[in-house]
Amino acid sequence: MxxxxxxxxxxxxxxxxxxxxxxxxxxxxxxxxxxxxxxxxxxxxxxxxxxxxxxxxxxxxxxxxxxxxxWPGRTAPPPRSDVDPTEGEDARLERVLRAAAMANDTVILTTLNSAWAETGSVVDVFLESFRIGEDTRGLLDHLVIVSLDLAAHRRCEQIHTHCFALATDGVDFSGQKNFMSDGYLRMMWRRIDFLRLVLAKGYSFVFTDTDIVWFRNPLPHLYHDGDFQIACDHFTGDPDDLSNSPNGGFAYVRSSAATVELYRFWYAAREKHPGLHDQDVLNLIKRDPYLAQLGVRIRFLSTDLFGGLCEHGRSLSTVCTMHANCCIGLRRKIDDLGLMLQDWRRFMATPETDRHFVTWSVPRNCSMKKLER
Structure with missing residues (x-):
């Protein structure tokens, strides 16, 4: 001028x-x-x-x-998910779920606290896997990151579109929670109660821990007739075998009155089994006659497709997700998650005729020893 x-x-x-x-x-x-x-x-x-x-x-x-x-030449930043401080939590949740839902009212959910939300930490590897996987980038439009503390929520709003702040009165979920510590158990049980609420609102969900990398769209590989489908630390080979060892880090649950009641029953069972992880309590109640009366069909997912460091298939040609389970220590977890991405990039860069030669380089930093309960 x-x-x-x-x-x-x-x-x-x-x-x-x-x-x-x-x-x-x-x-x-x-x-x-x-x-x-x-x-x-x-x-x-x-x-x-x-x-x-x-x-x-x-x-x-x-x-x-x-x-x-x-910012000429750049697209506008994604809209903030929480813009009205006077809006109630229930209304906020409904709005975020509606914005992220697929046509069949299914959402993808993960939970995040500040320790895993720092730059270069677990959440960055998690989101990167969606960007480089097969048919996974578009799934980010349906992912809701549920932040458990303010720092995690602020980071979410910087890097993702659909963010929901889950408040818990009198509980601080920020910082690293050591496995089986009191803070860790509170965080896990808060998650179970929240997932019940999502089902009660009529939304089916795929729940994924943030320390899971997504290499392929897993939705086509889920069972058509399973109301409650869950990954495993150990898979017997039979998806209906209740002897399978469930891992709550990855699950698909179809919304119905029966699955809402399953989650209510599961959450209430924590009082009968104080000091236990939600996953261990599920292992105890999975044979309960009451669940059979509900008519919920429980199916277990193969570790060939939904693997982890506890147990996984050898072939990268079939894997959908990989979980950094059986691993203690945030730094070790981040390092091995990064190696998983390197393995995937190496696999994708290899000519198709030679891809069967590409193998996993993990675990390298994490322990394969079964964690003591």
């Missing part, structure tokens, strides 16, 4: 040019000078305004988002 000084300088240049022409007509020349000065002043003020107006209005008369003006 031209300043007043620049406009004045331009007028002086015109006057100098007129003087060089020499010769008479002094009164007329004064009129010309005054007219030139007025025209240039109006141009200096009006032209920038015209440019800004043209930039703000598209050719068809459509308004262009201010973000497109502030």
């Amino acid at each position: 031209a300043t007043a000084d620049e406009a004045g300088g331009a007028v002086a240049g015109v006057e100098a040019g007129a003087g060089d022409q020499g010769g008479g007509g002094g009164g007329c020349l004064g009129e010309v000078r005054r007219a030139a000065r007025a025209v240039l002043f109006l141009a200096a003020v009006a032209l920038p305004c015209l440019v800004l107006y043209s930039a703000a209005v598209a050719p068809a008369g459509r308004f262009v988002r201010p973000a497109a003006l502030l």
Whole structure:
């Protein structure tokens, strides 16, 4: 935009040019000078305004988002998921679930606290796996990150579209929670109660721990007739065998009155088994006659497709997800998750005829010893 000084300088240049022409007509020349000065002043003020107006209005008369003006060539940042501090938690949850849901009212859910939300930590590896996997990038549109503390929620809003802050009165879920510590158990049980609420709202879900990498879209590999499907630390080979060892880090649950009651019963069972992990309590109640009366069909997912460091298939040609389970220590977990991504990139860069030669390089930092309960 031209300043007043620049406009004045331009007028002086015109006057100098007129003087060089020499010769008479002094009164007329004064009129010309005054007219030139007025025209240039109006141009200096009006032209920038015209440019800004043209930039703000598209050719068809459509308004262009201010973000497109502030950051040319970049898309606007994703909308914040929580914009109204006066909105109740239930209304916020409904809004976020509706925005993320697939056509069949299914959402993908994960939970996050500040220890796993730091830059370069678990959540960054988790999201990167969606970006580089087969038919997984689009699933990010249906992923809701449920943050368990304020720091995790702030990070979520920087890196993802669908974020939900889950408040728990009197409990601080920030920081690393050591396996089976009191804080860890509270966090896991809070998760079970939250998932019950999602089902009660009519949404089916795929729940995934954040320390799971997604290499392929797992949805086509789920059973069509399983109300409650869950990954395993050990898979016997029979998806209906209750002797399978369930792992709550990955599960698909179809919303129904029966599955809502399953989660209510599961959550209530913690009082009969104090000090136990939700996964261990599920192992204890999976044969309970009450679950059979509910009519919920429980099916267990093969570790060939839904693997982990506890047990996984050898072939990268079939794996959908890999879990950094059987691993103690955040740094070790992050390192081995990063190696999983390297293995995948190496697999994808290999000619198809030779891909069967590509094998896992994990576990390298994590222990394969079965964790003591």
